[in-house]
Amino acid sequence: xxxxxxxxxxxxxxxxxxxxxxxxxxxxxxxxxxxxxxxxxxxxxxxxxxxxxxxxxxxxxxxxxxxxxxxxxxxxxxxxxxxxxxxxxxxxxxxxxxxxxxxxxxxxxxxxxxxxxxxxxxxxxxxxxxxxxxxxxxxxxxxxxxxxxxxxxxxxxxxxxxxxxxxxxxxxxxxxxxxxxxxxxxxxxxxxxxxxxxxxxxxxxxxxxxxxxxxxxxxxxxxxxxxxxxxxxxxxxxxxxxxxxxxxxxxxxxxxxxxxxxxxxxxxxxxxxxxxxxxxxxxxxxxxxxxxxxxxxxxxxxxxxxxxxx
Ligand code: SAH
Numbered sequence: 001x002x003x004x005x006x007x008x009x010x011x012x013x014x015x016x017x018x019x020x021x022x023x024x025x026x027x028x029x030x031x032x033x034x035x036x037x038x039x040x041x042x043x044x045x046x047x048x049x050x051x052x053x054x055x056x057x058x059x060x061x062x063x064x065x066x067x068x069x070x071x072x073x074x075x076x077x078x079x080x081x082x083x084x085x086x087x088x089x090x091x092x093x094x095x096x097x098x099x100x101x102x103x104x105x106x107x108x109x110x111x112x113x114x115x116x117x118x119x120x121x122x123x124x125x126x127x128x129x130x131x132x133x134x135x136x137x138x139x140x141x142x143x144x145x146x147x148x149x150x151x152x153x154x155x156x157x158x159x160x161x162x163x164x165x166x167x168x169x170x171x172x173x174x175x176x177x178x179x180x181x182x183x184x185x186x187x188x189x190x191x192x193x194x195x196x197x198x199x200x201x202x203x204x205x206x207x208x209x210x211x212x213x214x215x216x217x218x219x220x221x222x223x224x225x226x227x228x229x230x231x232x233x234x235x236x237x238x239x240x241x242x243x244x245x246x247x248x249x250x251x252x253x254x255x256x257x258x259x260x261x262x263x264x265x266x267x268x269x270x271x272x273x274x275x276x277x278x279x280x281x282x283x284x285x286x287x288x289x290x291x292x293x294x295x296x297x298x299x300x301x302x303x304x305x306x307x308x309x310x
Contacts, residue, residue, distance in 0.1 A: 013111060015042030016254055016298045020285050021104060022046065024252045024305040030054040031101035034244070036088035036237070037061060039110040041070035047104070048077045057081040058095070060088055062134040062228075063113065087134070089236035091244050099246035105237065108256045109133070109224065111297060121224060123189040123216040129182060133228050141227050142183050150174045160231075160259060161222030169195050169219055185220075192216040221257070231259055238267035242276045245308035252305045261302045268306045278309035 015021075021043060027033050027050040035044040038061040048057040057080065061067060064085045074081050084094050088105055113119050117127035120141065131141040145153075154170035157163040172195035173182070182188050198215040225231065241251055255261040261284065271277035284302040291298050 013040040013042055014295045014298075015040075015046070016106060016295065016301050017285070017287050017291070017303050018043060018046060020287075020303055021106075021252050021254075022050065024281075024285075024303070025102040025104060025250050027051050027055070027102050032056050032058070032098060032246075033102040034058045034091065034095070034100045034104070035060070036091065036103065036105035037107065038066055038070045038083065039106065040066065040112065041073045043104055043106060044070060044081075045073055045077060047102070048074055048081055051080075053078055053080060055080060058100075059083045060086045060091070060094060062087050063110070064134075064136060066110065066112070085136075087233060089233040089240075091237060092240050095244050099249065100244055101246050101249045103241065103244060103249070103251040104253075105234075105251075106254045107230070107234065107260055117185075120185050121220070123185060123192075123214055123220045126184060126186040129184055129188055131224055131227050138227075141188075141223055142181060144223075144227055145173060145177050145182050145188075148174075156226045157219055157222045159222075160225040160257075161218035162258070163218040163222060165196055171195075188219070189214075189216040192219050225257065225259070231263065234260055234263055238263060241267075242271065242308060247308055247310045248278075249308045250305055251308075252303060254301050254303045256297075256300045256302075261304070264304050268304055271306060275309050277306040280304070280306035 025033070027047050029052040031051045032055065033047045033051055035047060035057065038044055038059040044057060044059050051057060057074070059070065059081060062085070067083050067085060071083055086094055109121060113133065114121045117125035120127050120130035129140060129142040132138055150170050153173060154166045157166035157169055163169060169192055172191050176182060176191045182191070193215050196215045245251060253264045255264055268277060268280045272280050281304050284304050287298040287301050
């Protein structure tokens with residue numbers, strides 16, 4: 001079968017909604033900006049350029065593998081940045097009392113993580129079932145699946161993956177792991193495919209509502225969010241954001257999953273009601289038609305922003 005998967009080489013990586021992010025965050029010369037999710041440094045690079053030699057960029061990523069390549073990229077622009085191998089849930093400790101003029105978080109995984117078979121993020125690429133964004137700590141997905149309760153698994157698939165066949169898939173995964181550890185992406189992918197009885201071909205980046213989503217796509221997404229505690233980390237970031245921002249400072253968050261976007265929307269609405277935030281987006285911003293065509297990762301992006309009140 002011909003493979004129709006699209007992948008992104010590091011050099012071709014396109015930051016999602018860059019123009020909109022710059023429009024919203026308005027990074028001025030001399031500003032202190034934080035990029036919570038460096039990835040390839042696509043947004044960070046432009047932010048550092050905009051704040052100029054008098055400004056400063058603080059960059060975070062839980063994935064240490066990203067930091068070195070980003071460092072090289074940023075050094076071409078200037079020395080006024082610092083990079084931390086850190087979770088954005090701990091942004092206050094990183095800022096250590098400094099107040100940011102702009103904060104960006106471009107949530108989720110990077111294409112480098114998805115594309116590297118050794119990381120175990122992709123149902124389409126055979127590799128060990130790791131899936132940790134931070135490989136320096138915590139258990140792998142294989143470890144999590146060895147002991148997870150069937151009900152918890154079913155709930156995660158339904159809530160984090162919008163998987164209509166959550167019960168069926170959870171039962172199949174538990175039955176398989178009772179026979180022996182699920183150690184590879186291919187094993188997990190096969191279990192889901194057999195359980196749902198679907199046959200291909202499938203595309204890696206299907207359009208919403210189209211028939212050709214891979215039967216394991218939702219399962220892999222749900223388990224990634226569960227293993228990496230993505231919603232809990234985001235909820236913690238949203239709680240502490242007001243303390244991290246200077247008065248008049250702005251935050252922009254890009255979500256790729258409805259659960260994430262709901263948390264962001266609620267936190268900003270509540271912040272506006274309590275006048276913690278002075279302004280914010282009523283509706284989320286979406287990538288242009290052109291960007292959606294050129295960059296599949298952007299298709300489900302939703303950007304929301306808020307401005308810290310006085
Ligand atoms: N904006 C980047 C792409 C970001 S991809 C660019 O233009 O190049 C998302 C990145 O967020 C990934 O590298 C991932 O490791 C990181 N990430 C995910 N959750 C995180 C967390 N809780 N704290 C810090 N970084 C996180």
